[in-house]
Amino acid sequence: MSLAGLFNARWPGVALFDLDGTLVDSAPDLAAAVDRTLEQLGRKPAGIEQVRKWVGNGSPILMRRALAGKADWEPASAADDALFNDALALFFNNYQELNGQHAVVYPGVEACLETLNERGCRMAVVTNKPEQFVxxxxxxxxxxxHFQLIVGGDTLSTKKPDPEPLLHAMEALHGSRGTTVMIGDSAADVSAAQAAGIPCVAVTYGYNFGRSVQALGADAVVDSLSELL
Structure with missing residues (x-):
């Protein structure tokens, strides 16, 4: 469906985009950084397919999951807790070096961004990735x-699925609940949009912990951002 269909045939004035799994396939970089970190800690690498299922809640939880070896990492073991701060610091160092080396923009993204720019839409990236990497x-x-604003996972005191990052970006770009849309790939994006009171589009190709996005309650689900045009 066209984005204009969410706003009574008008295009949104503000569009908020998740980053990892929505605009960019960054899992190869993240997996490389996670695996290097695990190897530095004397552990077996997780591999890209496993890491794809762990992405979406920010770097600290990604590393919690990597140490535990599973998405459901709570309660962490005492050994994992003792390692966590060192593991996270190692991961940040590794990801700083690897960020962008293997990532690619998803098909349809550039056409969507260019069209929204042409229509005067103001855009922001609202992600749980630490701001320094965005x-x-x-x-x-x-x-x-294409973006007038970046809100990272550590820009504010809260991150998605809390609605505050979305509300902060919407207000900074002079949007309103009647003119703003959130576009993401995971439960955190949809939940944040619902709590903020704005419509949400979910993409099927991203990182939703290996689960389908069809049941998340998004206002629209698409296989490519080009479908929104």
Whole structure:
């Protein structure tokens, strides 16, 4: 469906985009950083398919899952708790080096961003990725110029699925609940949008812990962002 269909045949004035799994397939970089970290800790690498199922709640939970070896990492073992801070610091160092090396922009993304820009839509990236990694990744992917604002997982005191990052971005870009849309790939994105009172589009190709997005309650589900045009 067209994005205009969510707003009574008008295009949104503000569009908020998740990053990992929505705009960019960054799992190869994340997996490489996770596996290097695990190997530095004397553990077996997890592999990209496993890491794809762990992405979406920010770097600290990603590393919690990597240490536990599963998505349902609570309660963490005492050994995992003792390792966590060192593991997270190692991961940040490794990801700083690997960020953008293997990531790619998903098909349909650039056409969507360009069309929204042409229609005067103001856009922001609202992600749970630490802010220090967001701009470098967008720049390496060649899409940073489309966005007027970045809200990372550590920009505010809360992150998705809390609605505050979405509300902060909407207000900063002078949007309203009647003119703003959230576009993401996971339960965190849909839940945040619902709590913020704005419509949400979910993509099927991203990172939703290996589960289908069809049952999340998004206002629309698409296989490519080009479908929104």
């Amino acid at each position: 701009t470098p990744l967008l720049e390496q992917m060649g899409i940073e110029h």
